[in-house]
Structure formats: C-alpha cells, structure tokens
Amino acid sequence: MKEIPKSHPRYQSLITRDKIKHAMIDGFVHETGLIAHGRGEAFDYLIGEKTIPSAEQAEKNAASMLLCAENPVISVNGNVVALVAKDIIELAELIPAKLEVNLFHRTDERIKKIILELKKQGAKNVYGAQADAKIPGLDSNRGLCDKEGIFSADVVLVPLEDGDRCEALKAMGKTVIAIDLNPLSRTARSADITIVDNVIRAVPNISEWIKKLKNEDKETLEDMIKTWDNRKMLKEVSIFISKRINSLF
Numbered sequence: 652m653k654e655i656p657k658s659h660p661r662y663q664s665l666i667t668r669d670k671i672k673h674a675m676i677d678g679f680v681h682e683t684g685l686i687a688h689g690r691g692e693a694f695d696y697l698i699g700e701k702t703i704p705s706a707e708q709a710e711k712n713a714a715s716m717l718l719c720a721e722n723p724v725i726s727v728n729g730n731v732v733a734l735v736a737k738d739i740i741e742l743a744e745l746i747p748a749k750l751e752v753n754l755f756h757r758t759d760e761r762i763k764k765i766i767l768e769l770k771k772q773g774a775k776n777v778y779g780a781q782a783d784a785k786i787p788g789l790d791s792n793r794g795l796c797d798k799e800g801i802f803s804a805d806v807v808l809v810p811l812e813d814g815d816r817c818e819a820l821k822a823m824g825k826t827v828i829a830i831d832l833n834p835l836s837r838t839a840r841s842a843d844i845t846i847v848d849n850v851i852r853a854v855p856n857i858s859e860w861i862k863k864l865k866n867e868d869k870e871t872l873e874d875m876i877k878t879w880d881n882r883k884m885l886k887e888v889s890i891f892i893s894k895r896i897n898s899l900f
C-alpha cells in the first residue's frame with residue numbers, strides 16, 4: 652500500500668484492511684469475513700488497539716492450557732490465514748498442536764486453497780479436508796470436522812469464532828480458548844478462556860508465553876489454570892473500556 656505513509660495515524664489498520672481485501676480477492680476470505688473484521692476493528696478501537704492487562708493474563712493462561720493439553724488443535728479460518736498465517740504456524744509448532752481449517756461458508760475449493768496457502772507458508776500437516784466427523788448439535792457447515800483433528804481434541808483454540816460452534820464444542824466436553832475482540836459475544840461469554848485482543852497481537856503473544864512457560868512443571872501450570880475466572884476477566888475488560896471512554900471526554 653505505497654500511497655499510505657507510515658506516519659499515517661491509522662497506518663496499521665489500513666494495512667490490515669488491505670490484507671483482508673486481497674485475501675478476499677484471492678478467495679481465502681468470504682465476503683462476510685470483511686464484516687466480521689469490521690466488528691473486530693470497532694472493538695479494537697474501544698480497547699485502544701493494544702494488548703490490555705486482562706488480555707495479557709488470558710494469553711498467559713491460554714499458553715498454560717495449551718501446554719497441559721493432550722491433543723490441542725488450532726482452528727483456522729480465512730481471516731486468520733489473511734492476517735497471521737506465519738504466526739499461527741509458528742504457534743502450532745511451538746506447542747505442538749494440530750492445525751485444522753474450519754469454515755462457516757465452507758466449499759471444498761476454499762478449504763483446499765487455505766490448506767495450500769498454509770503449506771506454502773511452512774505448515775507441514777493441515778487438517779480439515781477429510782470432514783469425516785461432525786460436531787453434534789451444529790447444523791451449519793462449521794459442524795464438519797476431521798476425526799483426527801478437532802473431533803478428538805481436548806483443547807481447541809478458536810480465533811474469530813461464532814458462538815454456536817463454541818457452545819457445541821463445550822457441549823462435547825472440550826476446553827475452548829477463544830480470541831475475540833468482542834467481549835459481549837456469545838463466544839466470549841461461553842469460552843473457558845477468552846482473549847479480548849486482536850489476533851495480530853494475540854497469536855505472537857501466546858507464542859512468547861509458550862516459550863517462557865515450556866519448562867515449567869505441569870503442576871504449576873495446572874494450578875494457574877485452576878484459578879482462572881473468565882467471567883471476572885470479562886468484567887474487568889468492560890470496566891477497562893468504560894474507564895477508557897470516560898477518560899477521553
């Protein structure tokens with residue numbers, strides 16, 4: 652985006668929009684992905700477009716949860732590939748966790764395109780094309796998943812989720828970690844750990860925590876997770892946003 656100078660106050664946001672736009676033109680992102688991105692931007696504006704303390708704590712706990720998991724899986728959609736393909740691959744390798752493509756507007760063509768893109772960017776194995784299992788109680792295409800992937804996972808990291816699937820995954824007994832800038836969404840309110848942060852910041856932050864916590868003993872990590880109160884954290888986010896808005900006027 653040569654015409655936008657780096658000194659532009661909205662530079663990062665404009666660059667990100669451009670990435671999403673091109674990913675839509677290339678067929679990774681569905682048109683409605685642009686709308687979801689817009690909602691995310693609005694909430695990012697409210698938190699000040701940086702990682703707030705509650706998100707930092709959620710990222711640390713998410714890293715602990717992923718390190719304690721037996722079979723962790725990271726669910727990937729078009730927006731995630733458009734914005735953080737390399738970072739999500741790095742995170743999956745560090746944990747280690749499986750990557751699975753899961754789409755609301757699923758077509759075999761888009762699934763193949765996204766898997767190919769992830770492989771081009773360095774991913775070794777990507778699940779999602781088999782669709783040989785179904786998440787019970789979910790009628791949309793998001794219910795389709797791989798037996799070896801999300802279906803048999805104990806912990807699922809779901810960046811930019813829709814509430815239906817988050818609730819259905821929970822009903823299957825899975826632990827769900829969500830990355831969602833909207834603290835009011837059904838996803839945010841039903842996940843076990845909600846990271847109210849932009850995926851662009853959240854994914855590398857979780858990787859940093861994985862590196863720091865990798866050598867901790869499992870008991871210490873489990874003790875940390877046990878004391879996590881997601882509802883309390885969401886309240887803290889809402890207080891943060893109200894105080895921030897009040898301080899602006």
Ligand code: ATP
Nearest residue numbers: 687690691811813814831832833836837838849850
């Ligand atoms: P719910 O069913 O959980 O209430 P929804 O189905 O309405 O939510 P979607 O329309 O699927 O939610 O949108 C996905 C969510 O992703 C939105 O809540 C939006 O705030 C969030 N989001 C969009 N872009 C980003 C981003 N870059 N980082 C983090 N979250 C994002």
